[in-house]
Amino acid sequence: SKYEYVKSFELPDNLLPSTWIIVRIDGRGFRKFSEAHEFEKPNDENALMLMNSCAISLLDDFPDIVFAYGVSDEYSFVFKKSSQIYKRRASKILSTCVSLFSSTYVMKWAEFFPNKPLKYAPSFDGRVVLYPTVAHVHDYLSWRQVDCHINNQYNTCLWTLVKSGKTNEEAQKFLKGTQKQEKNEILFQQFGINYNTLPPMFRKGSCVFREEVHEISKSKKVKKKVVVDHCDIICPGDMHFWNEHPYILSDDQ
Amino acid sequence: SKYEYVKSFELPDNLLPSTWIIVRIDGRGFRKFSEAHEFEKPNDENALMLMNSCAISLLDDFPDIVFAYGVSDEYSFVFKKSSQIYKRRASKILSTCVSLFSSTYVMKWAEFFPNKPLKYAPSFDGRVVLYPTVAHVHDYLSWRQVDCHINNQYNTCLWTLVKSGKTNEEAQKFLKGTQKQEKNEILFQQFGINYNTLPPMFRKGSCVFREEVHEISKSKKVKKKVVVDHCDIICPGDMHFWNEHPYILSDDQ
Amino acid sequence: SKYEYVKSFELPDNLLPSTWIIVRIDGRGFRKFSEAHEFEKPNDENALMLMNSCAISLLDDFPDIVFAYGVSDEYSFVFKKSSQIYKRRASKILSTCVSLFSSTYVMKWAEFFPNKPLKYAPSFDGRVVLYPTVAHVHDYLSWRQVDCHINNQYNTCLWTLVKSGKTNEEAQKFLKGTQKQEKNEILFQQFGINYNTLPPMFRKGSCVFREEVHEISKSKKVKKKVVVDHCDIICPGDMHFWNEHPYILSDDQ
């Protein structure tokens, strides 16, 4: 039709080739959402497992996602650098990821919250970020996991103090300026909590990736299975995980 | 942390000011999805009403969306040109729209398909397009509605022929090269169907906008209510709708 | 060759269609350049006429430039909104404009400074800006001309004071906080200078455009000729120029 010219206003948005694509999504207004749905504080195991389950769905659907890392209301998805998905069109990649995550979150809600109906539709924002080298990807993931550590330690202290009777404001004041080590001591000395024995999912966040399955089979092809684990991925501090899983960020995955 | 530098790889993506923003989303692989969920052919009233209901949710959530138009598995959302939503950051706008639409689609599924469980999570792609003037917005919407007319007339003929016993291939062959008028005659003469009396939602798609509600109230403020209608919006052929609703695309909405 | 894949890293950068393109260039380090070449202060007539001559060359070379406005070491070039030059590729448009301006500046230098050799190669930065409507183009040009007025009045006062014996610092201090009207009075009362009779090129900057030439000719085609003038172009204050030259920013130039 004579109106078709408007299609020409759609401008190309292809991403630089041979560069790592990371899509990070983050719950929109999840402070309110988590309160409306009475998530446990500071960490709601079911809420986090629901997030993980959605991330698994993304890895199942998008073979080019080689790794995902989740904490709180956010998840980061790492696409292999050679990915040609949607011709590397940024909008296509961003929109389909955030869309599938969102719809899956609602689909699976009842599985993780069987007795809690969804009060309203949750939503997520998303962004695409490019990184030129694998070292940047390591640093990116380290950034998110360090953030997880800092926030979780703080939140654990805060809510422990609040549960012990302090108001939120008193607890915040109390923690102001304390260092990492001091926070651990407060937890241990005042409440008998050994921070390092708290659930790894809370302390370390969640990693989703394909684990090589070595099974006796006729074909010698290595099978892979999407798994969730709560690993140390801070580099270069702890290269253990990356050394054990060299194929994840290798060029020819 | 020393890893925070990776945040600087997030580049700004603000959209040109004072320009109409249209977000169009489209069901990903809905050929398969509509078959898996046995949508009626060529138009499934419930599927379309579910789409409309999701669009209403978007207008409820985003005051800057002034108009939406939906047909088949797609929906277009027009933001007012002065919108400052998310500082006009393209990724934020795109991702939150497509996310909320997707999660709402699943949330409301059972309302429209009470006896049909969702087999898998649906998803939508999305894109952002800019248009400099209101005339372009008119042309954009005309483009989508003309598309709706053409596709719907063709599909109506096709499926009527198929229901009458032809194979899909035979029906396609039969329709090849026929003009609009001929298609109407086939429908009328062979099947007694007057195309123009078929449901407007099928023929015209759906418009979602805020209707002014004139009620006797103390405050003289005009209230607005989000409604769905199946209007003629092709310009300049039919300016009736736009003349009746001048405020929708006016600058100072 | 096997290296050709690197070409695919060149990403498209087409500008939104049907939108006004303005390229603004600005002398790089012209404070130093104007001192090295002993430009008269605050305005060097030859330097400005050289700039104008370069702008004329751009209009001669690029038919899609419909208007240019210059002041100090900068020049803005307005492309008609329907321009398809270089398929609207931003880099091509930007680079060829700034390149031709720069080489022409050196080519023509001796014409305007016959007794002053160029000491080193001048250069210009450049940028591309898009404007959705003609009203924005009016506002853009108004912005530049208002800037010209403000700077020129200030500089005229400053250098008059300096020439009269004040140090630069004393003159600056003296002018601090004075209003437009006060500056005019200083000039008039202390130095007998009527600001409004100073050369229009200094006060208003320079406009370059195609003037319609009405000559008796066999073909009735209106001829156009690139001219420089020092017009009032601030809108809506003074629409005289635009009313007299409606074709310049009309859609179908």
Next chain:
Amino acid sequence: SKYEYVKSFELPDNLLPSTWIIVRIDGRGFRKFSEAHEFEKPNDENALMLMNSCAISLLDDFPDIVFAYGVSDEYSFVFKKSSQIYKRRASKILSTCVSLFSSTYVMKWAEFFPNKPLKYAPSFDGRVVLYPTVAHVHDYLSWRQVDCHINNQYNTCLWTLVKSGKTNEEAQKFLKGTQKQEKNEILFQQFGINYNTLPPMFRKGSCVFREEVHEISKSKKVKKKVVVDHCDIICPGDMHFWNEHPYILSDDQ
């Protein structure tokens, strides 16, 4: 002023950090320009030396350019990947490079063509391309030098045949489909020309970079000097140059 809002239409265009920036410029319409100025065919030594001299000026002005490669009417400039020049704003980088090159070309023209006045202002287009790794930069430069080899060999044959009496069309026909080796044999057997002894600048193009100068000085700081050479830079075929100059593309130049 109230018009300043138009400045907000200038959108940020910062380039991805930590990525190699290559600016390639290319003479605009140099087929015509080289004919108008009677450049020798297929290679004009003075024209090429003028190009090289301009490239040297760019390295002198922009410390972040670590390498440049020129052939025919084009030049590529490699910025170190950590460059923060102009906050990595693409337009600033592109426009200042192409501007300085263009003005310098005219400035230095008479030095290389003392008896040939410039007939009109030459101009260059330019583009910015990003490459994530040093291997890509190697491949990029290899791409350009392979292109140089292919074109120069072809052009050398073509113009030798033309000078020997063939028309341009006959010569083209004659060469159609011939391989590299055959072309060398034509040159040698028919014209006694040993291709490999032709001037390296014609066969290999020109490299501009900073050579380390090891001089006995009190400070042990290594001095660097911008030089032009005609090196083999095709990788991995010939790593000799890169092995000898590891600092050029090293991270911490």
